[in-house]
Amino acid sequence: MKRILVSIKRVVDYNVRIRVKPDGTGVITDGVKMSVNPFDEIALEEALRIKEKGLAEEVVAVSIGPADCQQQLRTALAMGADRAVHVQTDAIIEPGTAARLMHKLAEREQVMLAIVGKQAIDDDCNQTGQMLAALWGRPQATFASKVEINGDQALVTREVDAGLETLEIDLPAVITADLRLNEPRYVKLPDIMKAKKKPLETIDPAALGVTPVERLKAVKFDPPAQRSKGVMVKDVQELVTALRGKGLV
Amino acid sequence: MSKILIVAEHAGGKLNPVIAKCVHCATGIAGAEIHLAVFAADAAAVAAQAAQIAGVTKVVTVTHAVHANPLAATVAPQLAELAQGYSHIFGPSTTFGKDLMPRVAALLDAPQASDIMAAESATRFKRPIYAGNAIITVEVEAGTRVVATVRTASFEAAGAAASPAPIEAVSLSAALPTHTRFVSVTSARSDRPDLQTAKKVVSGGRALASTDNFKILYSLADKMGAAVGASRAAVDAGYAANDMQVGQTGKIIAPDIYLACGISGAIQHLTGIKDARTIVAINKDPEAPIFEVADYGLVGDLFQVVPEFEKLISSDS
Numbered sequence: 001m002k003r004i005l006v007s008i009k010r011v012v013d014y015n016v017r018i019r020v021k022p023d024g025t026g027v028i029t030d031g032v033k034m035s036v037n038p039f040d041e042i043a044l045e046e047a048l049r050i051k052e053k054g055l056a057e058e059v060v061a062v063s064i065g066p067a068d069c070q071q072q073l074r075t076a077l078a079m080g081a082d083r084a085v086h087v088q089t090d091a092i093i094e095p096g097t098a099a100r101l102m103h104k105l106a107e108r109e110q111v112m113l114a115i116v117g118k119q120a121i122d123d124d125c126n127q128t129g130q131m132l133a134a135l136w137g138r139p140q141a142t143f144a145s146k147v148e149i150n151g152d153q154a155l156v157t158r159e160v161d162a163g164l165e166t167l168e169i170d171l172p173a174v175i176t177a178d179l180r181l182n183e184p185r186y187v188k189l190p191d192i193m194k195a196k197k198k199p200l201e202t203i204d205p206a207a208l209g210v211t212p213v214e215r216l217k218a219v220k221f222d223p224p225a226q227r228s229k230g231v232m233v234k235d236v237q238e239l240v241t242a243l244r245g246k247g248l249v
Numbered sequence: 250m251s252k253i254l255i256v257a258e259h260a261g262g263k264l265n266p267v268i269a270k271c272v273h274c275a276t277g278i279a280g281a282e283i284h285l286a287v288f289a290a291d292a293a294a295v296a297a298q299a300a301q302i303a304g305v306t307k308v309v310t311v312t313h314a315v316h317a318n319p320l321a322a323t324v325a326p327q328l329a330e331l332a333q334g335y336s337h338i339f340g341p342s343t344t345f346g347k348d349l350m351p352r353v354a355a356l357l358d359a360p361q362a363s364d365i366m367a368a369e370s371a372t373r374f375k376r377p378i379y380a381g382n383a384i385i386t387v388e389v390e391a392g393t394r395v396v397a398t399v400r401t402a403s404f405e406a407a408g409a410a411a412s413p414a415p416i417e418a419v420s421l422s423a424a425l426p427t428h429t430r431f432v433s434v435t436s437a438r439s440d441r442p443d444l445q446t447a448k449k450v451v452s453g454g455r456a457l458a459s460t461d462n463f464k465i466l467y468s469l470a471d472k473m474g475a476a477v478g479a480s481r482a483a484v485d486a487g488y489a490a491n492d493m494q495v496g497q498t499g500k501i502i503a504p505d506i507y508l509a510c511g512i513s514g515a516i517q518h519l520t521g522i523k524d525a526r527t528i529v530a531i532n533k534d535p536e537a538p539i540f541e542v543a544d545y546g547l548v549g550d551l552f553q554v555v556p557e558f559e560k561l562i563s564s565d566s
């Protein structure tokens with residue numbers, strides 16, 4: 001079966017204002033809204049569109065983390081994923097561990113494609129997709145803004161510093177989703193009801209032969225240095241005079 | 250002692266100027282020996298530039314026809330082989346470095362610290378998380394090989410060396426996969442300075458309201474010798490090209506002056522400019538969050554302010 005694996009990370013919602021705990025041991029996450037990592041939502045949308053074009057038959061959503069991750073997997077199922085796998089663990093999951101788990105699942109599920117968000121908006125690491133591709137020994141097309149599947153190959157347009165780069169890759173492969181790949185669909189109420197009946201498998205990392213390791217240990221968290229508010233100028237002349245005084249224009 | 254290998258990104262025969270910033274970052278590790286690695290079809294010109302950076306003690310070149318367009322899939326196995334003799338492997342936090350370095354880290358079974366703002370020691374690094382709303386300090390066990398991408402906006406460029414470092418060509422045995430093939434790159438590149446390294450940047454937001462209106466920013470930028478950037482909203486709306494995006498998921502920049510025109514200042518945008526020396530904000534909404542971080546703020550209609558600003562800086566007074 002032609003199958004696509006998609007990552008679904010549970011993260012603090014995009015709109016939550018992040019604050020560092022006063023004792024510097026982390027950021028405040030108690031009682032804040034949690035969501036699917038926006039880049040993973042884009043990854044899932046792309047997988048669904050490939051399936052809807054008849055180029056894939058099944059979309060499998062994977063989340064790694066504590067029991068609450070099932071909320072985000074249900075969202076993924078409501079969006080249209082066919083089934084979900086929850087790798088349940090309370091351990092700290094570094095990108096290296098996430099990639100090893102995804103690799104085991106990619107092999108178990110014999111997928112044609114793994115699509116993951118280019119980065120998670122909590123740790124901003126931007127690593128898992130690339131690491132998965134390396135462990136799997138397969139191509140990676142990161143920061144994708146356009147994906148075209150042609151048989152056992154794909155043509156992927158990537159957002160790079162210089163502009164837009166196009167790569168041709170052999171499948172199976174890893175694609176990481178950038179912002180402009182698509183606009184994810186909204187979930188409709190009947191789909192939420194239907195999602196409750198879709199299969200959600202829960203497994204332990206050990207069942208996949210992976211032990212989570214923490215190699216970059218958090219020592220402390222600090223709030224960022226604040227820029228102080230400057231001055232308001234009344235007109236363009238005053239602005240130009242001020243900038244000239246500093247040699248900036 | 251630490252031995253640091255830095256990937257010397259380049260294009261069109263020119264070393265990317267951010268590499269000198271990566272070298273500066275590496276000098277934060279006391280007593281480290283710093284080498285640069287050039288992967289190219291013809292490495293001579295880039296290696297010569299790399300050898301001129303102060304603090305670099307050797308430039309290693311790996312020449313292969315496939316590196317005419319260096320791709321993570323083909324550079325990573327060679328870099329991982331080369332990395333065997335090093336304790337730290339650094340690359341810039343450009344799209345090239347972000348693509349390549351995690352692939353290398355996985356091949357080496359090494360942890361990666363992304364976007365480091367400081368290498369406080371051989372084992373301790375600072376990096377932003379949550380779009381820069383928190384700074385985490387992370388530590389690895391002594392003796393752990395570490396891969397990192399460097400947040401170049403956090404560093405000044407290292408200076409020029411008194412005498413150039415030696416250049417050594419190496420040949421590697423790592424097999425190069427053929428499963429990933431470069432097709433093309435299209436660039437909206439102009440004669441303007443490169444956004445990533447420009448000293449002056451003029452940037453526009455959704456308020457520009459059209460591609461055509463962006464011309465007033467191009468005109469001003471040309472007068473100032475500035476690069477042009479854009480907010481995510483402006484890029485999503487199609488007013489500006491994707492490579493102009495500044496912010497959490499676009500370019501992180503540190504110009505001497507950043508002129509934000511019609512940009513409200515979402516936190517994801519501010520994270521891309523917080524190291525700018527001087528931020529100037531022009532916005533008609535006095536409540537726009539951009540004014541909270543701006544050194545100079547002017548409430549006004551950018552369609553009047555920008556042309557007037559251009560006219561005034563063109564006059565001699």
